[in-house]
Amino acid sequence: MQTFALFCVATLTAQKYSPSEENLAARVSFQEDKFGMFVHWGVYSLLGDGEWVMHNQNIAIDEYEKLPTFFNPIDFDPKEWVALVKEAGMNYITITSRHHDGFSLFDSKVTEYDIVDATPYGKDVLKELADECRKQGVKLFFYYSLLDWNRDDYFPRGRTGNGIPGRGEGEWENYIVFMKAQLKELLTNYGDIGGIWFDGHWDQKEWDGKAFGALKVDWHYDEIYKMIHDLQPQALIGNNHHIGVIDGEDFQMFEKDLPGKNTTGWGTAADQIGSVPLEVCETINGSWGFNLQDRKHKSNKELIHYLIKAAGYGSNMLLNVGPMPNGKIQPEHQASLRAMGAWLKQNGTTIYETHKGPIAPNDDFVSTQKGKTVYLHLLNPELNVIHIDKVPVKIKSISDLKSKKNLSFRNDKFGLVIDVSNLSKDPIDTVIQIELK
Numbered sequence: 001m002q003t004f005a006l007f008c009v010a011t012l013t014a015q016k017y018s019p020s021e022e023n024l025a026a027r028v029s030f031q032e033d034k035f036g037m038f039v040h041w042g043v044y045s046l047l048g049d050g051e052w053v054m055h056n057q058n059i060a061i062d063e064y065e066k067l068p069t070f071f072n073p074i075d076f077d078p079k080e081w082v083a084l085v086k087e088a089g090m091n092y093i094t095i096t097s098r099h100h101d102g103f104s105l106f107d108s109k110v111t112e113y114d115i116v117d118a119t120p121y122g123k124d125v126l127k128e129l130a131d132e133c134r135k136q137g138v139k140l141f142f143y144y145s146l147l148d149w150n151r152d153d154y155f156p157r158g159r160t161g162n163g164i165p166g167r168g169e170g171e172w173e174n175y176i177v178f179m180k181a182q183l184k185e186l187l188t189n190y191g192d193i194g195g196i197w198f199d200g201h202w203d204q205k206e207w208d209g210k211a212f213g214a215l216k217v218d219w220h221y222d223e224i225y226k227m228i229h230d231l232q233p234q235a236l237i238g239n240n241h242h243i244g245v246i247d248g249e250d251f252q253m254f255e256k257d258l259p260g261k262n263t264t265g266w267g268t269a270a271d272q273i274g275s276v277p278l279e280v281c282e283t284i285n286g287s288w289g290f291n292l293q294d295r296k297h298k299s300n301k302e303l304i305h306y307l308i309k310a311a312g313y314g315s316n317m318l319l320n321v322g323p324m325p326n327g328k329i330q331p332e333h334q335a336s337l338r339a340m341g342a343w344l345k346q347n348g349t350t351i352y353e354t355h356k357g358p359i360a361p362n363d364d365f366v367s368t369q370k371g372k373t374v375y376l377h378l379l380n381p382e383l384n385v386i387h388i389d390k391v392p393v394k395i396k397s398i399s400d401l402k403s404k405k406n407l408s409f410r411n412d413k414f415g416l417v418i419d420v421s422n423l424s425k426d427p428i429d430t431v432i433q434i435e436l437k
Contacts, residue, residue, distance in 0.1 A: 017225070017248045022234040027250060030194070030236060031277040032353040033091035033139070034311055035344070037337075038281055038320035039081075040096050040143075040288040043067040043103050043119075045325045051289030054101045054149055054164060061150060061166035068103065068118035076125060076327025078132035084329065085138055088337035089344030092139035094197050094318060097126060097186055099143075099289075100160070102150030107189075110181040113150065125327075130190040139194035141236075142186050144179075146219065147200035151175060156216055158203030176220050180227060187231040195236030195250065196228055202241060202266075221246060238279065242266050245274035254280045259313045278315035282306055283322075284333050290322040297332055300339040301428050307340065307351065308377045308429060312366030314356030343428070350375035350401070350431050358393050359416075374434040375401070376418075381430065384421040391416045394437040401431040 019027070040051050046067055047053045054064050085093055098104045104114035106126040111117075116124055126142070133140040148154040149161035153170030161167070183196065206213040225237055225248030236250035245252050252274050257263055259278050260270030284303065286296035298306075303319065310317040319340075321333045344351065350368055357367025357374050364380040374393070378386070391411065398407045400423055408419040423430065 017229075019250065020229070020233040023229070023236070023250060026194070026234040026236055027277050030092075030139075030251065031316070031355075034316050034351050034354070035088075035090045035307060035340075036092040036094060036139075036141075036279075036316060036318045037085050037088070037090045038094050038143075038288075038318045039323065040099070040290075040320060041323045042096060042099050042101065042105055042289070043071045044099070044101055045290040045323065046071060048290055048292030048325075050287045050291045051096075051099050051101075051322075053289075055161045058163040058165070061164060064101065064150075064164075065113070068113070068115070069120070071115070071119045071325065072121045073125070073323075073325060073327030074121070076128075076323075078125070078129045081129065081329065082132045082136045082138050084334060084337060086136060088341040089348060090138075090319075090337075090341075092141060092194055093129070093133060094141035094143055094194075095126065095129065096145075097142040098145050098148075098182065100145050100147050100149055100200060102145075102148040102154075104182065106186065108182055108185055110178055110185075126186075126190060130193070134191060140190070141194040141197050142190075143197040143199060144183065144186070145200045146179070146198055147203040148175070151178070153178065156204075158200075158216075159205070159207060160203050172217055176223075180220075180224060183224065183228065184231065187228060187235065193232060193235055195238065197253070198237070198239040198241075201239055201243075221248060225249070236277075242268050244268065244272035245276055249274075249276065251277040251279055253318070254278070254315070256280075256282055258309055259315055278313070279318050280306075280310045280313075280315050281318040281320060283320045284336050287322055288320055290324050290330070298336070300336060300343075303336055303340055304343050304428055305379055308366050308368075308379065309361055311351050311354055311368050312357060312361035312377070347429065347431060350377065358391060359388055372436040374436065376432040376434055378420065378425065378430040378432060379428075381425040381427055384419075386416075386418040386420060386432075388416040396435045396437045398432060398434050401433045402426075407432065 044051050044053050097106055107116040107124040108114045116122055130140055147158055149164055152168035153175040155170045204215050204217045206216055228235055238251045238253050240253050257267040259273050261267050285294045287294045307317045321329050323329050354368035354370045357369040359367035364383055366377045368375045395411050398409045410417045
């Protein structure tokens with residue numbers, strides 16, 4: 001993932017890509033899933049300082065390459081992982097197959113720098129996870145890093161990892177060949193997958209000291225995206241480049257931000273939100289990869305509110321865990337996920353299979369919609385009157401979802417006003433059901 005600000009404007013080509021029927025169906029299914037688990041896990045987990053530790057500490061290549069020799073996650077249990085995903089109310093997993101450090105978490109025949117060839121564990125965790133996902137009916141996506149701090153043929157170098165000793169020079173076209181070979185492995189050795197989640201595009205943007213400009217390289221997206229769609233037509237392609245939707249992409253992600261927001265400094269502008277399915281990704285604490293000293297754990301209320309807000313923006317939420325080096329998911333992460341699952345058991349109908357509601361989201365309330373039913377999520381329990389300036393729908397009735405109690409309301413030229421003063425409010429979320437004519 002990315003840890004610094006980006007400000008760039010993309011010149012997007014016309015959409016020439018025509019998705020297959022399988023792909024269009026997968027988009028609908030993905031958009032209805034609403035909630036998934038992001039997994040950042042690799043040899044960097046051993047150091048307990050996040051997935052960018054190689055860059056942040058400028059660890060030399062020959063030193064970093066010692067890490068796989070004692071990466072032995074004997075407590076990794078894919079059955080437990082997938083069961084936790086289902087208990088949390090999640091419908092898919094996106095896991096790092098290869099991160100920026102260049103180490104592959106799967107059995108690759110085009111490198112020995114992978115979990116099967118370079119670790120005492122010697123087993124393909126992605127194969128084990130893929131098999132278990134299939135058994136339990138959970139979709140599996142593969143995160144794949146475009147940038148690489150380890151390989152010499154990732155050259156010209158990007159803006160990151162340049163303080164790492166031991167980096168050499170190579171041929172960019174050889175790097176493209178390597179990536180295509182690895183992606184083909186991921187698309188042919190693990191059964192049907194949900195899709196590919198690319199990251200690292202931004203590393204090759206030119207920088208003049210004030211703003212980011214053109215790409216320094218050709219990522220060969222036309223070839224890569226075509227190969228993915230040819231091998232698995234239903235597989236969805238997303239790219240964490242923060243510049244809108246490039247031809248051939250099937251969903252659009254937003255890192256640590258709701259669609260159209262820019263609290264991070266690298267958010268995608270509102271006018272660059274595409275018509276494809278949307279997904280926001282966020283951390284449970286403050287880190288993606290395992291960080292031993294991360295104490296920024298979000299409360300259950302914060303996490304549930306983020307899930308609700310994402311749905312109110314018409315987006316999925318991809319919530320990250322950073323498993324420990326032994327393969328166990330942190331106990332505090334498990335507790336948060338189970339709390340969200342318990343909430344979804346009671347309120348899932350207001351999230352799953354919904355679309356963005358007609359009432360614009362804000363910090364006090366968020367709306368989702370399914371057919372002629374609008375669910376208005378009251379996030380501020382101190383609010384006694386809901387006033388919305390304009391609602392472009394005709395309303396038949398309004399009631400409290402839990403008690404079924406009808407609520408007084410007025411809907412006229414001055415807007416929609418709902419009296420919730422006598423409503424027994426939930427401290428996290430009170431759901432109001434609005435039936436449309």
